[in-house]
Amino acid sequence: MPRLRALSLIAVLTLAGCSGTQDAKQAAAKDLTGGTLVISTAGGPDNLMPPITVQNSGLQVEDLVFQHLATVGPALNSIGDDGFTPDLATRWDWSKDSLSIAFHLDPDARWHDGAHVRAADVAFTFDLYMDPKTGASAAAQLANIDSVIARDSTTAVFWFRKHTPDQFFEATMQMQILPAHLLRSLDRATLASAPIASQPVGSGPFRVVRWESGRTIELAADTTGGRRRAHLDRVIFTQSADPVTAFTRVATGEADLYEAVRPDKVAEVVKNPQLKLIIAPSLSYNFLSLNQVDPATGKPHPVFGDRTVRRALTMATDRRSIVANIYDSLAVQARGPFTSAQASADTTLRPMPYSVDSANKLLDAAGWVRGADSLRRKNGTVLGFTIAVPSSSLPRVRASVLFQEQFRRVGADVKVESSDNSAFGARMQARNFDATIGAWAQDAGPANARDAWTTAAAARGLNNYGAYRSSAFDAELDSALTVLSATESHAHFAHAWKIITDDAPAIWLAEPRLAMAINSRFVTTGMRVDSWWAGIPKWYIPADKRIARDAPATAAR
Amino acid sequence: MTDTRTPMSDPLLSLRDVRVTFRTADGLITPVDGVSFDIARGETLALVGESGCGKSLTALTILRLIDAPGRIEPGSRILFDGRDVLTLGDKELRGIRGKQAAMIFQEPMTALNPVYSAGEQIAEVVRTHADGSRSAAWDRAVAMLGAVGIPSPEIRAKQFPHQLSGGMRQRVMIAMALVMNPSLLIADEPTTALDVTIQAQLLDLLREAQQARGASMLLITHDLGVVAESAQRVAVMYAGQIVEEAPVTTLFAAPQHPYTQGLMAAMPRAGTRRQRLTTIPGTVPPPGAWPTGCRFADRCAYAWSRCTTEAPPLHQLGDGRSSRCHLVTEPERRVAQIAGAMA
């Protein structure tokens, strides 16, 4: 496979800095096993069954308990298999026509219950993910795989329909291999309610010791079959519903890690000698989505249907200041429906300028004339719309109020309607909104934009809530995803982003950074932009920095 | 105005210049203004007067039951069995209350604690004053209930006040007062809240119990009928002062003070037909607004200039009789000034 040009990582990436190669050698030399990592979280997982887990906290636990065949490297290169590190599969070889890949499994790999991991497990897992009854969210990403067969007990062969740049990424990263002998007999429609969904058995570095729903999840380093174990003894997730309380537990040292430090707490973390602040880019971006369709009538939206109005409203907002107000230094202004850490990013694309004058001119041109009460009207109707937000998300509520004030200054009458999470979710699924603060947490793959912004995704039941339809954008994106040459693919991506940002179906707001406070006794290695927790099995605590809770748990659970 | 009475030989209870004051929103009032009287051992003195004349308050001073903002003024003296109640320490005072002197209140519905049974409230007195087991106190209480004429006392003792009739409750009060055989009974309008038939029974009960124990009784009432039936001597109170005192027969035969005469005229008499009862014009002045001179002057048929300027002292008329009226010194003035005066 042709080598790919190294991704242009942004210098600020401090991840690499704190995982220097000489630390890794030093860890291997001395016996650094032992220690307990307590992660303080606000939410908790709904279940621990990889194909159907929804909550982010669930994904974190599953990445430690289960294994992929191979995992993407820190460079997040999703083209071909360059940079991927072996996991369950020690090595793999491509067929000449690149339409099939044979994965050779680690012969010593065992499930936590001691059973051997077999190629049949891989075949069973693919069958489970693809079974419509399971309702696995990753099924769409695995559509390019025709079949998976177990050639012998340690070799699983993947057959693909088409040779695509991301076929290796999708085949390895979208599935976590599951124990066939434990799941074969389950009713696939209600996998979540199976006992094993609360007490999972995986083949990963950690096994689940206990899960008290809504309170704590305790993982312990797995040592079945004499494999090379993780350095840490235990990883414990404690849950406290209020974010302020969750952070305070780390500030007082009762917990070790909190992943969502609020801007006003940054100073406090930096000043605290016990804590270390880690800021890193992430793969999520948020935006003010402008619904192209009027929810009431189904016809084009009276305000947002007009491209000029959308561009005017974009220019009317000082996005840089809004991002600074909400996130302070913990976010970068978004350029489009992508994040700068992705391979597909076009970091040269400049966002639309902030200029109230040109916004007013464009609105006048579009026929929205400003009345005596400074509100703009067009044949009788006021330039007004509502912004729907979930009341539980502080950044989104803040953004809606900031946008509201800035739209008021250009004569738009904007109302904010906040409802609780579920009501907001229902509203989104029914596309019953004018505008909303949307956000996508993407995976490392290139195809996220296809699921969120293409005409195909605008169909009912899919995620293009704002119903943005542009055949030009679809075409560019499609070729970007199918052409094999990285440079060509990058050029197509750039054209696609240019088209969509000019159409302004949404006002691109921020790329929030990961802002994590972690106890300074930990040496953190192998953090990845798409999952900071991926390297936990390699984290360790130098012998001289151990504290009380690091002592080996007196009684095994 | 010290009292010039001739001291009764060794009275059980002797009040001298008892004065009670209340600090209210509009200044100091003295509803009991220099009351003095004696009660001999075994004797029943009735304290009579319209409501608001201070008779109940006077009764309360004897056991120092006046709550703030009321205050028994220094200079008042209450000798009970030779000891001045006002200077007693709390412990000795509690030794007297309920044991040597006991009180019976007017309103049986509210005077008994609603959450304790009748027997329990009587037994409490016994436990307070006599040592002995709880069950001994209970038995004594049940016996006492029988003694005051309550049928099947064992059952009734366990019942709560709201399950008893008015008459029954008053009997419980009487039982509570008598259980420690006190030498002085203070009955503050004991039968006013009851109907006449029950009234007669309770008065007989009180009299028999009193005579059986040789106890004295201070009977507070506004009903002259009750006075005639139960008391040996009577003191009539008006506007915080005693205006006349006399043995009961003399008082009914020849009332000296015009106010007493008015009371007598206003009482219906069995056997004599009378079309209309005469009433005393006007009303009792409230404690804060007592006229100078004789406090009955504005309602007295014989009042003349001296009555409104000079307050009459309580003149002693010999053999225990007295009257607070200038007519004692100027009998010739007994000429009706106002038309339609009393007969």
Added chain:
Amino acid sequence: MRALIHRIGQGFVVIAIVATATFVLIRLAPGDPFAGALENAHLTPALRAQWRAAYGLDGNIGTQYVRWIWALLHGDLGWSVSANQPVARVIAAALPNTLWLMGIALLLSFGIGMSLGALQAARRNRATDHVIGAVTLFGAALPDFWLALVVLLTGAYWFRVFPVGLASDPLLPVAASLGTVLRDRLAHLALPVLTLLILIAAPVARQQRAALLDRLGSDWIRTATAKGVGPWTVFRRHAWRTALGPVVTLGGLALPALVGGSVFIERVFAWPGMGALAATAISTRDYHLVVGCVLVGSVMVVAGSIVADVLSQLLDPRAMQIESDVSRITS
């Protein structure tokens, strides 16, 4: 006895009303248990609809109600989607924490509240009365979530004396001695109980003071004194004893809090109790868990109010008497 059976019968009526009302109400709320994690790009509305059907959460309210009642009769409270466990087990895990927290808090608050109230009544209109009055009034006027965080920050962050939230230390080894477990539990209880104390003691003190002042003015107090009974005994047996009635009724009113827990205190102190559980269940539309919480809550409240009635009868025999007097006359 007949009255008791009658009362229990009425209790069932209450429970039925509460359960049915909640069942309908929560389903009217838009959204469903699978509406969360909206920024997860792979989750499409079509997928969420499939899960709704899989867990029998589609279909009209009527069929779901019948299905639920049928399951209830078999002692099955249904499945909690958000906690991924049977509802019964989720409640069984949360209820003790709330009873443990609210029980101690209510006991302390009523104990301290009543004594403060009595002290105020005894020292009526003097300095102590006004000072205690002002302090307790101030306590009850604070918004509970705000007070909770101030207490948390002061007790656990600025002065690191107590742990920050949670009901017990997750790192406690299973084989820890009873002593350590108890000490750990009490350390976690301290701050939430202190917060509740400030909030609940005030109204109790106020109620107790008013009731006592009313009783101290009644005639039987004078009768008791006239009987030669000592002042402290008069106060304790004759005033305070009769003033307990209103406080018991206040206790009766506090029952839903005893079982339902306080959403604010439990959320700020990350206390895994019924209040926080029911609140999250409502916001995540975990239908069976919501109805389960409310059902268990109302069963215990009904049982509690029956106990409160019996207790108030013991305290004040008149209560029963008035009830029957009136009903005899008017029915």
Added chain:
Amino acid sequence: MTSIALASGDWRVIAQRLRTDRRSLLAGAVLAAMIALVLLGPLLSPYRPYEQLDITHLVHAPPSAEHLLGTDSYSRDVLSRVLSGGRVSLAVATSAVLIEVLVGVLWGLASGLAGRGIDTLMMRIVDAGLSVPRVLLLLALLAAMPSVPVWLLVLVLGLTGWFGTARLVRGEVRTIRGADYVLAARALGATPARLALRHLLPHALGPVLVASTLAVGQVIVLEAGLSWLGIGVQPPQPSWGNIIGDGYEFIASAPWVSLGPGFCLVLVVLAVSALGDGLRDALAPRQLPRT
């Protein structure tokens, strides 16, 4: 607490007692001052409550000459928001309590007068209402609404708070329903409505008045809690509750954001509760010295 029938003459006595009670006087004065301050809000406030002055540099500015109570996370002037927010909080609380009293009294009277069957059913509905913590009831109701304008919040607050009043009124009505003067009135052919208004209501009014005065304080505090849960008065409309809710997160780093409105809220709730107590003492018949 034995309550006395509130004939017209009694109001003068109660007013007189209130005037002499120092605590109620002080409470009344504080309340009047706060209501005046809040009504004059728009005139006194230096900035418009929703005006975001400078969202990058003027966030969480500490109290200063131009901003007496500092600025919030949107760089809005907290003082102006407290003044205009006060109007919303007081209006929400008083109107919600009015609904509570109205529904409670009507339900209580109807239940008190009704025959045994209806009375039992009505009271069981009240018990049902009381058995669910009010916050959860509000959470469920408000979650069912797509959007929550202020009038809807007031209605929902009112409809979840009347159970206590209903039980109180019904208790009073059942007790005095058997009283002689009521029987006499019925004997004279008084219709149930007349009976309710002329005889039963005045008697029940005393405790209801005390309870509703205290309820105003409780509702103000409750609205703050709802705002913290995100279902109170919706942004950008200010109310003391949602300003405190906004400031909650920054109690450690910018305490003034929640202290300003917190102080006003506590002051008003204190005044209202003290007034409620004063009213309770004034209504309870005090034993005058018996002469």
